[in-house]
Amino acid sequence: LLSKNNATAVMTNLRMLLLYWGLLLSVVAFSQEKKAYVFFDKKGHKTTYGKLLRKSEKADVVLFGEYHNNPIAHWLQRTLIKDLQPKRSLILGAEMLERDNQEALDRYLQGAIDQKGLDTLARLWSNYKTDYKPLVDFAKKHQRPFVATNIPRRYANLVYKKGLQALDTLPAIERPWLVRLPFPYDGSLSQYVQMKKMARHDTENLPLAQAIKDATMAESILAHLKPSTLFVHFNGSYHSDYFQGIYWYLKRERPDLRILTIATTTQAELRRLDKQSRGRADFILVVDEEITPND
Numbered sequence: 001l002l003s004k005n006n007a008t009a010v011m012t013n014l015r016m017l018l019l020y021w022g023l024l025l026s027v028v029a030f031s032q033e034k035k036a037y038v039f040f041d042k043k044g045h046k047t048t049y050g051k052l053l054r055k056s057e058k059a060d061v062v063l064f065g066e067y068h069n070n071p072i073a074h075w076l077q078r079t080l081i082k083d084l085q086p087k088r089s090l091i092l093g094a095e096m097l098e099r100d101n102q103e104a105l106d107r108y109l110q111g112a113i114d115q116k117g118l119d120t121l122a123r124l125w126s127n128y129k130t131d132y133k134p135l136v137d138f139a140k141k142h143q144r145p146f147v148a149t150n151i152p153r154r155y156a157n158l159v160y161k162k163g164l165q166a167l168d169t170l171p172a173i174e175r176p177w178l179v180r181l182p183f184p185y186d187g188s189l190s191q192y193v194q195m196k197k198m199a200r201h202d203t204e205n206l207p208l209a210q211a212i213k214d215a216t217m218a219e220s221i222l223a224h225l226k227p228s229t230l231f232v233h234f235n236g237s238y239h240s241d242y243f244q245g246i247y248w249y250l251k252r253e254r255p256d257l258r259i260l261t262i263a264t265t266t267q268a269e270l271r272r273l274d275k276q277s278r279g280r281a282d283f284i285l286v287v288d289e290e291i292t293p294n295d
Contacts, residue, residue, distance in 0.1 A: 065237030
């Protein structure tokens with residue numbers, strides 16, 4: 001039998017053990033809750049990647065809006081197409097590749113040129129090798145098309161500096177590299193209104209330069225979309241946020257399309273979606289703002 005003093009010591013040690021155990025469980029629970037990213041739906045309710053995948057499987061077009069330097073977004077892009085590939089016939093495309101580079105891109109996909117050749121013939125973004133090459137190489141491995149959807153930047157810059165009328169001087173051979181003119185434009189869409197405010201001068205040139213990118217990318221998607229295929233498009237989130245931009249142009253031409261949108265944003269705290277991000281997309285990817293962006 002334990003003496004009274006020994007019994008007291010045992011009880012004290014037991015209480016300390018339980019206290020430490022409770023603290024350990026709290027630490028483990030906290031570490032499990034500390035996440036790098038969370039998905040929300042457009043109403044601001046937490047959702048899951050699994051639900052995003054299931055919804056994507058039923059779509060005709062997925063617009064994956066990214067932050068160009070966000071490693072979590074790029075990782076999830078690769079994850080999504082890997083998970084979709086066994087279930088749907090995919091067509092991939094991206095803002096980061098421009099229409100006049102399609103021939104070089106096709107030659108790379110067919111194995112006619114290597115990466116060095118593509119570097120020489122195409123205008124590739126500085127983060128192409130880390131963030132977009134894996135997507136292109138996925139298409140190459142699985143023998144799927146990859147579409148260079150965007151207008152060459154020099155033409156969008158021309159619109160910004162001189163207005164749409166500057167495109168009238170383009171030679172006929174260059175016209176296929178941009179959306180068919182004239183193209184519809186609604187300057188009252190909130191994303192274009194915001195861009196006009198950013199421009200600090202009273203012209204439509206900046207939002208028009210954005211709109212001609214959106215319209216060209218939408219036209220590219222529609223030109224390559226085939227029955228029973230799923231077109232997964234990668235673009236800056238601004239190009240499809242709030243169901244505008246590319247989405248608006250797609251729906252204008254094809255109201256019947258089943259389009260799923262994904263937006264990317266960052267927050268300091270992931271427990272709830274910031275109010276201004278509600279309605280931004282079907283699925284909003286919220287990444288911890290402390291995640292180090294790619295250079």
